[in-house]
Amino acid sequence: MSNEPTSPTRSVTIIGAGPAGLIAAETLAKAGLAVSVHDRMPSVGRKLLMAGRGGLNLTHSEPLEAFLNRYGAASERLRPLIEAFPPSALRDWAEGLGQPTFVGSSGRVFPTSLKASPLLRAWLRRLDELGVRFVLRDDWQGFDADRNPMFRHADGTTGTVEADATLLALGGASWPRLGSNGAFSDILWERGVDVTPLRPANVGFRVAWSEIFRSRFAGHPLKTLAIRFGETTLRGEAMITAYGLEGGVVYALSAPLRDAIARDGAATVQFDLAPGRKADELAARIAAQKPSQSLSNRLRKAAHLSPVAINLLREGAGGPMLPAEAEALAALIKAVPIRLTGTEGLERAISTAGGVAWSGIDENMMLKGLPGVFVAGEMIDWEAPTGGYLLQASFATGIAAARGIFARLGIAEG
Template sequence: MTAHTQIDALIVGAGPAGLMAAEVISAAGFSVIVAEAKPSPARKFLMAGKSGLNLTKNEPRAPFLAAYDPIPDTLREALMEFGPKQVITWAEGLGQEMFTGSSGRVFPKVMKASPLLRAWLSRLDAQGVDLRRNWRMTALGDAVCFDTPEGPVQVNAKTVVLALGGASWARLGSNGAWLDLVSPYVALAPFMASNVGILRDWSPHMTRHFGAPLKGVCLTSGAYSTRGECVISARGIEGGGVYAVTRGLRAGAPLRIDLLPDWSEERVKQTLIQRKSKETLTTFLKRAFRLPPEKIALMLECAGPKPTDLYAALKHLEITDIRLRPMDEAISTAGGVCFDSLSDDLAAKPRPDLFFAGEMLDWDAPTGGYLLTACLATGRLAGQGAIKALS
């Protein structure tokens, strides 16, 4: 077995959290190896950027932090130190011109992830970071062992940062296979799907609405509510609107949709009494409320062709007979390494040279820039902790 010695820091995982830890540590003058199990780094990051890289959310601190509720204290502190403004400044420092959309979401002007990643990898290379591809971790002890294209390798590092992702998108490297390796050092919470669509078996009359967006709706599940957009698909409902209430659905709360969120209770009720005696329900809904076909179809599917309470069907439509999609179809996961088993700088309490960052930590947040910001912030915090341990 080949052995690498005299390494200050070993980073396992080349996603946003791992690369940020590598940037922080190498900038302080320490030697860094980044080990990535896949042939190329940041695959999930690149996939997320295919439809426009939503890097962060430009909004005041209070609502930004509320998106992570219930938020662990350590994560709160990390985000207060490296939140939306700092993320934007960091990206601009990599030569990426940023813009904020009408919803507060922040994107590179080019909309893609690849130019930012190339600039980032170039910076890390200039700082002496040694990126090793196709290195799969097989053991974690005083030394860290890997299977590599050149055969087994053992790395003896003064500090180790693990940034191995959660348990979604296995094909991109986030498969949760590290649980047994880290369990001697930290407490673990079971993985659960987050930011995931719902499954529902539709009746045949819904077929023509597959692919139709539900715009201008408000979705609620338990304590979680959002104004957003989602899409009716052959398998159920997906999209940012439903992703944002996953935490409520996971807890067993029903999913309800307000089809007319801009209409007051009084306005809806006054309009309902204006229905003409011979007017069909569909015609009335189109005329009086200007509901598009997909909203009418969804209401009739879930409330029945003759709703007993038309007001409730419009303002509190319960989407019945649903279940969450499998975890490997989720954008992210909750669960993983418990914050209570870590120090304030994300080191394992029984092993102060071993740090954790990114989605392998037990936190949860909706899409919209919150996921990437927390990965960057925790990677930075773990990197700072490693510097303290090395100093």
């Protein structure tokens, strides 16, 4: 029997029980580390469950190079992280939890169940088997002088947790009622960490609809359209809301639209309500309709426009009267100007832009000014459209941070 002393188990404190924190906990626990996950909410994975309400979009099946380009300015920093844990690896991981996936018609990847709850339950069972400990209703308050995280506990008391490494996976500031409220910004700024302002991403935009349009069409979808802003044209769907516009094709342009509104006070987009047809073809079809018919019937038959699309034409034209000439009417259908006057707030955004600047994070996902403290997930300054890109980067950064912790502690990955 050996008399050599046994090396103590190394420990890691993870703050934030979303996808980035949970995948890091799994990765670290598999290597035998003692992992505790702290969260201010009474249950874990709340934003993941919210994302699964309409079908959990885990990732996307498009070629990796096109996939990486979705991250804009952050694509080069995210590239090695996502290449190390690409969409195929995320699908294999879900399969390993007994949650097979499929590719939808748009290329998006979903669990076969189309729900987040079965996946989360299976994941929590695995984490329990690995010995991961959860401490809920534990609100992170910052660090003590030795960089140990401090918490306000559920009973109102405060305390400090000592560990060999700490991982912050606190999310952004969207949907704060689900837990991620952006409070980390001030805490880290005071410790010398460069944090860029948090801004809404994948968010709806305000439009000054007429009262009659708002009351009749709020909640109605706009299908089969294209939206143009600057040099970019995208096809998809949008939704009319009482405050303005939301939906996938709007979210995909939210970053340039948000920045243009911040700079200029407003931004005008153009909606093509018949993206599969040319203007001269539309004009000919409109002119061929019987003039005795109502304008709405002529537009419905000639351009296949729905009532909401026909009335959107009137909003873009600035009043109920539309051009009488077929050519002018066709031109309007192909380029309906809609003026966006503002964004909805962080509390209604799907995700967040801004956060911990990449310049303050080393190659191992550790904060340069706080040795032993690592970051992952949406709290870092990156953004992407909906379509699976948000979850993919959250998982990839969580795994990268776990591997960074291995490197710091001199431990081989399990």
